[in-house]
Amino acid sequence: MPIALVVHGGAWDIPDDEVAPHRAGCRRACDAGWHVLQAGGSALDAVEAAVRVMEDDPIFDAGTGSVLNVDGIVECDAAIMDGASLRSGAVAAVQRVRDPIALARRVLASQVVLLVGAGAERFADAAGHPRCAHTDLIVPREVVRWHDVRARLAHQPRQAFERPLGEVAGRGIVAGPMGTVGAVALDAAGHLAAATSTGGTGNKPAGRVGDSPIVGSGLYADDETAACSTTGWGESIVRVVLAKTATDLVGRGMAPAAAAGAAIEILARRGGGLGGCILLDRGGRVGYAFNTPRMAHAYRCGDGPVVDGI
Ligand code: ASP
DSSP states (O other), rough: OOOOEEEOOOOOOOGGGGGGHHHHHHHHHHHHHHHHHTTTTTHHHHHHHHHHHHHHTTTTTSTTOOOOTTTOOOEEEEEETTTTTOOOOEEEEEEEEEEEEHHHHHHHHSSSSSEEEEHHHHHHHHHTTOOOOOOHHHHHHHHHHHHHHHHHHTTTTTTTTSSOOOHHHHTTTTTOOOEEEEEEEOOOOOOEEEEEOOOOTOOOOTTOOSTTTTTTTTTTEEOOOOOOOEOHHHHHHHHHHHHHHHHHHHTTTTHHHHHHOOOOOOOOHHHOOOEEEEEEEOOEEEEEHHHSSOEEEEEEEEOOOOOOOO
């Protein structure tokens, strides 16, 4: 059985001076996941390893380097899904956790599928999962962006000011770079897995949860069809259950490349949305598509080299 891995480092209009670090970060993540698969590890371990590399890389909107919410702090969402059992684990609106995907993995091993906010943090503490300070996750770039976004939106009515940046961007008012991360993998045993982690959308309301930790929207994995991780304007992605939509298209016989494109077309037409997705089927065939200016990504299949793009 061929092994394969695809990662993304977020959609939106990644600025020119951040293109190289996004590509390099995706390649590093791809390498980390690949080492797991090559050593005979599981797809689940591979997607977790890949996403953790990107959570630690401050260029991405996940873990360290996440965008700031309306209160100027980082709140993260993450989820992981096993295509063999269809089991998943997720955390949402969680604070002071460097590696939300590892915490989501702990949830996967528990009796529940999704823990949020204070409950997720209590779960982390009870499990001995390392916590950090708010400031450990905040990078100067995002502080500058946070002040900039608030200044640009200051003339908008209060309601617009408190909307997540992604929604405002969807209304054509202002766009901003974000960098949710995700990975999908196929292991030597023929199992698929998916993982997605994000700081969400800039200036989002406290407690706002997007698509990323929602099974079917931010990710999906089913050994009978495909694995998918998504990025983009979360509120629109939820409308069309983007990850499940994409994997269902593969299940109906579409090649992943065509299915990814068709799913993003549905996101735009029915969800009025912006975003991207990566897709991997049980034969190790790769697909990706996006309708934002850029989406950082990298993949590796079988004996091939790492391929990256943006
Ligand atoms: N989908 C993420 C969210 O809405 C953001 C992103 O992918 O850029 O939380």
